Amino acid sequence: MKPGWQRLVLGLWLTLLVACALIIARTRFVSDLSAFMPKAPSARQKLLVDQFRYGIIGRLIMIGIEGGNAPGRARMSRELAGRLRRSGLFLGVLNGDSATERRDRRYFFDNRYLLSPDITPERFTARGLHAAIKNSIDALSGDTGLLLARLFARDPTGETLRLLDQFDGSSQPRRLDGVWASRSGKWAVLLAYTQAPGTAIGAQARAISYIRKTFGQLPHRQAGSRVVMSGTSVFAVRSRNTIQGQVTRLASASLLLVTFLLLLVYRSPRLLGIGLLPVLSGALVGITAVSLHFGQVHGLTLGFGTTLIGEAVDYSIYFYLQRTGHLNPSYFWRTIWLGVATSIAGFAPLLFSDFPGLAQLGVYSISGLIAAVLVTRYVLPVLVPRQLKLRDLSRPGLVLDQALDFITRFRWLPPLLALASIGVVFAHSARIWNRNLSALSPISKADQRLDQRLRNDLGAPDLRYMVAFSAPNRELALQGAEKAGGVLRGLVHRQLLGGFNSPAFVLPSRAQQRARQAAIPDARLARLRLRQALAGLPVKFHSLHGFLSDLQAARKQKLLSRADLDGTSAALLVDSLLIRRNRDYLVLMPLRPSDTGARPPLNVNYVQSVLKTTGLKNIVVIDLLKESTDLFRNYRNEALMLSEVGCLVIVGLLLAALKSAARTLRVVAPLACAVACVAGILLGNGIRLTILHLVGLLLVVAIGSNYALFFEGGGQSVTADERRRMQISLVVANLATVGSFAILGFSSIPVLSDIGTTVSLGALFSLLFSAILSRRKAGISDT
Amino acid sequence: MIFGSPLTVRRPDFPYTVSTVLLALLLVTPVACASGSQLAQLMGLLAQRRSDKATFVEKTYIGIIEHPLISTGDLSYIAPDRLEKRTLTPKPELLALRGNVLTIKRPGKHQITVSLEGHPEVAAFIDSIRGTLAGNLSALKTYYALRLTGPMGDWQLVLTPKQRKLSHIFSHIRISGSHAYIRTIELEQHNGDHSVMVITQTGPGR
Known part of the structure; x- marks a missing residue:
């Protein structure tokens, strides 16, 4: 290269690095769970994701107090709840205490005429009143009557009980010493909803x-x-901390490992520094590309990025190799380019993944690899002398060559292992896939278990069905809930549905409240009707004075709004079922199937078709179990499809470049064996595969193809000495890759460890099998 | 996932739905033999029965209602731990206690199953009665002030709750009987409302 040309290259490179650094400095790094909340393809799945984003679910903190004795835990629960409520950090804190229960009871009792579903004009005819009061009197006989009698004088028509009956069948946490406790009774449990x-x-x-x-x-x-x-x-906070902590540690560990390896081989700090330049440039360019493309960079992308170190450092290693010998540059670069192309083909399918995290990994790796190889090709030659003196590696090279010659005798071994592995895969054919979406989340198993336990203690453990729809404002949302509720009530009467929950149970729409007020007769008419209604009933008219005055108060009372619910547990019920989004409201109505033992317990399509008659726009019935199974199947199919396309592209590239089916086969065979063995080992160890393992296998092919290519082509047009040197370089490069992925495998974040174990195992197998199957003996190739 | 946070509020008759019923039921349950005081002697008598059937007539006197409300039905006890109160009039209802699990069935309503362990107030109440029947006087005395009067052929036992969580439900319970048979259970509230259950033996006495 001419000096002017060199200066230009260096100038361009440095400018690029500075530009990247500037962009990265202004990049938002996130480490929440969003990367593993798939872009929801269907409207139903979008609803699910939205309620995490906007709803109360994201604000909910379940708290358990363990240790000590039950009265002590109850005291701590009350004290903790009191302090949290006063902190102003929380929308509400529930622990089942009697103060909240009193407020709840007050709310329902005071507003019963606006809340009870039975308030219609017919309710207040003489006949309607007579029937309702007689019903209440019947309920007073027997044991419970003494307790219900307290309500009777002011609520003789039984509205309070009627409206509480709507929650019949919904489960409540167990109570111990006046506060909520776990089912086992060993924990006190609380719910806190954050303001933020x-x-x-x-x-x-x-x-x-x-x-x-x-x-x-x-x-x-x-x-x-x-x-x-x-x-x-x-989880979000914990995973952020874990991700932040681990990404730094993983990156440092990988870098350390690679440094150690390079120093071990080259014994030159200068060469080490230069050798890391492609890696660092690649990382900077990769982060910049992700930042520009996605607007933010996920912490896990950086975690995966450490693996780029392993891959990119190979280029420097190969480059040094080329510089030390007389290796034909055009041949050398062709092999490198082909390796890069196959790697890119491996990463490219990730770009189309519905998991933003995987898509980011794709962008990062591809742009990073391209940058690394360009830096190796154009910048390193400027910095490294034309003839490089490396330490003499001929001794270990000879030993390695002999070892490789020796293992070449075991050509039967890889196919045999692969066959055995395929047998293992078939033996596990029913248990290959981990269908649980949570397997993908960066949350540890122990945390997931704790979560399940607290949820069981606190609420509806087997909730599976719900109705969801959106409406432009709160009033229309509540009116919609009332419309849907009317239809659902019909299904409950026909025993096609066990029950349902609705935000309108505790906060009716203003229209509904007005209609109920209008149903209440004026004072004169109410007295007249009540007098008529009491004929034949054992209640004196004057004793129901409180009832009459409450009716008139209800007629003129201010309509209820969300603010009236403050301090009650009903407030949180409304907030969790009526969710404000950016432009509209989302309504959720959980359904309880009837306990008829039918399978599936609810006919979703039928309920859906009946609900369509409400005319509500985009109303859907969601079966959470089915949705999550479908979601998993979609992602698995997507990943399978992407992997297949990736593999096909790689094979196509090899065919085009090598121009020989036999040579292509020699490159592909060890990779196929490696993939089979990794799958067999994972399944044999009782691990169920997730789509991340699948992606990992694709990367095995992408990375492993480099080794196979070099081994396959290594015999051509080089001297035995250079071939040995190349083999050493390949082993070092492979160790760097295996090492950096293995480090990832030790991560406690499942997403990282899944890919880490798969790729490190696979890369090792690829090298071994390539050496056995692809390597041409010197004697043969020299002829 | 918790969709819709749990409500704190409950029906005012819950879980006390169970209280007076259980009282009646538990008094026909077998109890451990005790010795010593006259009270313990009574307990011993009650404990000897193995299974029982009875009918009941319960009158509830509520101030605002002009005449007592009458409900009728059956009580039954099947050894070792099954108790049932079946109300036939005016509204059919079945309360069944098996071990510590209470089931409430009302026609046209969702069946309610309650584990008494989950309701310490009720559990305390039941324990106090069980205590009585088991002759565990010291446990009993932590909950109630006790007064037993009359000869064994016509005894009266009055339990007055000491703790607020019981005393806000009722002011006292009066049980009367003859030897091993309970004839009446009265429950009295502070405002004068009260109920009287008259029990008539129909099944085998032992």
């Missing part, structure tokens, strides 16, 4: 540490007691 939205991770982290700190400072804290927490936001 679930997406504000910083604020969530503050709320969580505030709970921990407050608990630590409780005056009557019992020895040995501790607080545990779970919930979407807890």
Whole structure:
């Protein structure tokens, strides 16, 4: 290269690096769970994701207090709830205490004439009143009558009970010493809803540490007691911390490992520094590309990115190799380009993944690899002398060559292992896939178990069905809920449905409230009707004075709004079922199937068709079990399809470049054996495959093809000495790759460890099998 | 996933739906033999029965209602731990206790199953009665002030709750009987509302 040309290259490269650094400095790095919430393809799945984004689910923190004794836990629960409520950090804190129950009861009793579904004009005719009061009197006989009698004078028509009956069948946490407890009775449980939205991770982290700190400072804290927490936001915060911590550690470990390897081989700090340049340039360009394309960079992308170190450092290693000998540059670069092309073909399918995290990994790896190889091709030659003196590797090279010659005798071994592995795969054919979407989440198994336990203790463990729709504003949303509720009530009467929940149960639409007010007769008419209604009933008219005055008060009372619910548990019920989004409201109505033992318990299509008669736009019935199974199947099929396309493209590239079916086969065979063996080993160890394993296998092919190519072509037109040197380089490069992916395999984040174990195993097998199957003996090729 | 946070509020008769019923039921349950005081002697008598059937007539006197409300039905006990109260009039209802699980069935309504362990107030109440029947006087005395009067052929036992969680439900319980048979159970509230259950033995006495 001419000096002017060199300066131009260096200038361009440095400018690019500075530009990247500037962009990265302004990049938003995220580490929430969004990368593993797939872009929901269907409207139903979008609803699910939206309620995490906007709904109360993201604000919910489940708290458990364990240790100590039950009265002590109850005291801690009350004390903790009180302090959290006063902190202003929370929309509400529920622990089943009697104060909240009193407020709830007050709300339902005071507003019963606006809330009860039975308030219609017919209710207040003489006949309607007579029937309702007689019904209430019948309920007073027997044991419970003494307790219900307290309500009778003011609520003789039984509206309070009627409206509470709507929640019949919904489960409540168990109570111990006046507060909620786990089913086992060994924990006290609380629910806290943060003021900040679930997406504000910083604020969530503050709320969580505030709970921990407050608990630590409780005056009557019992020895040995501790607080545990779970919930979407807890996961988000925890995974952010884990991701941040691990990404730094993984990257450092990989870098350290590679440095150590390079130093070991080259014994030159200068060469080491130069050798890392493609890696660093690749990383900078990769992050910049992701930032420009997605607007943000996920922490996990950086985690995966450490693997780029392993791959990109290969280029420097090969480059040094080329510089030390007389290796034909055009041949050398053709092999490198082909390797890069196959790697890109492997990563490219990720670009189309519905998981933003995988798509980011695709963009990062492809742009990073291209940058790394360009830097190797055009920048390194400027910095490295034309003839490089490396330390003499001929001794280990000879040993390695002999070892490789030796293992070449075992040509039967890879196919045999592959066949055995295929046998294992078939033996596990029913249990190959992990259908649980949670297997993909960056949340540890222990945390998932704790979460399940708290959920079971607190609420509806087997919730599966719900109705969802959207409406432009709160009033229309509630009216929609009432319309749908009318239809659902019909299904309950026909025993096609066990029950349902609705935000309109505790906060009716203003139209409905007005209609109920209008149904109440004026004072004169109400007196007249009541007098008529009491004929033949054992109740004196004057004793129901409170009832008449309550009726008139209800007629003129101010309509209920969300603010009237403050401080009650009903407020949180409304907030979790009526979700405000950017432009509209989302309504959720959980359904309880009837306990007829039918399978499936609910005919979703029928309920859906009946609900269509409400005329509500985009109303859907969601079967969560089916949706998550479908979701998984979609992603698995997508991943399978992408992997197949990736493999086909790689084979196509090889065919085009090698121009020989036999040579292509020699390159592909070891890779196929490696993939089969990895799958067999994973399944044999009782691991069920996720789509991440699948992606990992694709990367095995992408990375492994480099080794096979070099081995396959290695015999051509080089001396035995250079071939040995190349073999050493290949082994070093492979160790770098295996090492950096293996480090990923030790991550406690399932997403990272799945890919890490798969690729490190696969890369190792690829090298071994390539050496056995693809390598041409010197004697043969020299002829 | 918790869709719709759990409500704190419950029907005012819940879980006390169970309380007076259980009282009646538990009094026909077998109890451990005790010795010593006259009270323990009574307990011993009650404990000897193995299974039982009875009918009941329960009158509930509520101030605002002009005449007592009458409900009728059957009580039954099947050894070792099954108890049922079947109300026939005016509204059919079945309360069944098996071990610590109470089931409430009302026609046209969702069946309710309650584990008494989950309702400590009720559990305390039941324990106090069980305590009585098991002759566990010290446990009983932590919940109630006790007064037993009359000869064994016509005894009266009055239980007055000491703790607020029981005393806000009722002011006292009066049980009367003859030897091993309970004849009446009265439950009295502070406002004067009260109920009287008259029990008539129909099944085998032992």
